[in-house]
Each structure stands twice: as C-alpha cells, then as structure tokens.
Amino acid sequence: QKEVEQDPGPLSVPEGAIVSLNCTYSNSAFQYFMWYRQYSRKGPELLMYTYSSGNKEDGRFTAQVDKSSKYISLFIRDSQPSDSATYLCAMSAVGGADGLTFGKGTHLIIQP
Amino acid sequence: SQTIHQWPATLVQPVGSPLSLECTVEGTSNPNLYWYRQAAGRGLQLLFYSVGIGQISSEVPQNLSASRPQDRQFILSSKKLLLSDSGFYLCAWSPWTATATNEKLFFGSGTQLSVL
Numbered sequence: 001q002k003e004v005e006q007d008p009g010p011l012s013v014p015e016g017a018i019v020s021l022n023c024t025y026s027n028s029a030f031q032y033f034m035w036y037r038q039y040s041r042k043g044p045e046l047l048m049y050t051y052s053s054g055n056k057e058d059g060r061f062t063a064q065v066d067k068s069s070k071y072i073s074l075f076i077r078d079s080q081p082s083d084s085a086t087y088l089c090a091m092s093a094v095g096g097a098d099g100l101t102f103g104k105g106t107h108l109i110i111q112p
Numbered sequence: 113s114q115t116i117h118q119w120p121a122t123l124v125q126p127v128g129s130p131l132s133l134e135c136t137v138e139g140t141s142n143p144n145l146y147w148y149r150q151a152a153g154r155g156l157q158l159l160f161y162s163v164g165i166g167q168i169s170s171e172v173p174q175n176l177s178a179s180r181p182q183d184r185q186f187i188l189s190s191k192k193l194l195l196s197d198s199g200f201y202l203c204a205w206s207p208w209t210a211t212a213t214n215e216k217l218f219f220g221s222g223t224q225l226s227v228l
Contacts, residue, residue, distance in 0.1 A: 008153070034216065036219075041200075041222065041224060042221055042222065043118075043202050043204075043219030043220050043221050043222045044156075044202070044217075044219050045219070046216050046217065046218065049216055088155075088156070090217075099146070099158050099161060099171075100158075100217060102155050102156040103155065104153065104154070104155035105155065
C-alpha cells in the first residue's frame with residue numbers, strides 16, 4: 001500500500017462548480033498537511049497548510065483534514081478556468097527526517 | 113520577500129554528458145534546500161536535501177550528486193547522464209530546521225531535462 005493515494009484524474013468540471021479533491025494516506029504519524037497547485041511546466045505553489053485535524057479556509061479554497069479516516073480534501077468554490085492545474089497533496093510527520101510525502105497529483109480542468 | 117531562481121528552464125543533453133543545474137535563493141538566510149525530480153506518473157521524488165553549507169543528504173542512490181558551496185546556492189550535478197535521468201527537476205527551499213521535515217516548501221520554476 002502506497003503511503004499517499006491520490007486520483008490522477010483528469011477531473012473535468014464546468015466553470016462555477018464546486019470542486020472536491022482528495023487524498024488518503026496510511027501513515028498515522030502524519031500531522032502536517034499541504035496542498036500545492038502546479039501549472040504545466042512550472043514549479044508547485046503552496047496553496048494551503050494545515051496542522052492536525054480540522055478545516056482551514058482561504059478565499060475560495062477550503063482544506064479539510066480527517067485524521068481518524070486518514071483522509072484530506074481540498075474544496076474549490078466558484079471554480080474558474082484559471083484553476084485548471086494539477087493539485088498535489090503533501091504531508092509529513094512531526095520530527096520526521098524524510099521530508100514531505102507527496103501524492104502524484106490530480107489534473108483538474110475547469111471548462112469555460 | 114524571498115525568491116528562488118532555477119536555471120535553465122529546458123535542457124537537452126546527450127547520454128554520457130555531464131550535468132550542472134543551479135539554484136539560488138534570495139531574501140532569506142540559512143534555508144533548507146532541496147532537489148526533487150518529477151517524472152510523468154511517478155510524482156515528486158526527493159533526491160537531495162541540505163540543512164547547511166557542505167551538508168548534503170541523499171535520499172535516492174543514483175548517478176547524481178549535489179553540492180552547497182554557499183548558504184543560498186544549491187547545485188545538482190552528474191558526471192555522465194543516463195537516459196533514465198530525464199525528467200523535471202525542481203529546486204525548493206524551506207525555513208531552516210535540523211532535518212528535512214515538515215516545513216512549507218517553496219519551489220523554483222523547474223528544469224525540464226531530456227537525455228537523448
């Protein structure tokens with residue numbers, strides 16, 4: 001079983017829809033959870049950073065962490081064509097020496 | 113504000129040739145520095161990280177090496193490239209910690225390397 005599972009997509013939705021992106025993980029030691037957005041042939045850009053369980057909102061983006069289910073989500077409200085990108089989840093353990101563990105990314109397409 | 117510079121953006125090299133990719137960070141001191149490789153369908157793979165000048169930790173055995181000659185400079189090298197070295201190489205930095213742990217990573221724009 002891989003440490004972090006993420007559906008590669010592509011996920012195609014119409015403009016204005018609510019988008020839900022998800023990752024599951026197996027390592028119960030993970031405490032820090034991040035979402036990165038990556039446009040084609042560019043470096044990933046940090047979108048959301050959360051610690052432990054709960055929700056965090058930033059504009060149109062909401063990150064949710066459910067540690068009991070080992071499941072994290074990123075919601076995008078009022079999706080725009082400019083949101084079309086690959087979204088990578090990442091996570092790490094407290095004091096872990098292995099850096100971040102990334103999902104493989106979900107390719108999202110917002111149709112105008 | 114902090115910025116990270118990575119070059120070149122695209123590189124085509126023959127098999128067996130050497131490689132040198134450079135990354136520099138501005139606006140911060142003593143950052144942790146990282147080299148990642150991203151291959152299609154395989155996600156981001158951590159290659160090297162550094163918590164200080166001359167301190168390099170290797171995560172994956174390969175024919176690549178890394179060096180940190182200055183506080184904010186990180187170099188990825190190879191003496192002889194293999195076909196399997198093709199990929200998208202990303203440099204990243206994070207605020208200093210003793211190990212490459214849980215800090216937020218800030219990535220450069222990447223280098224697309226094609227080995228032919």
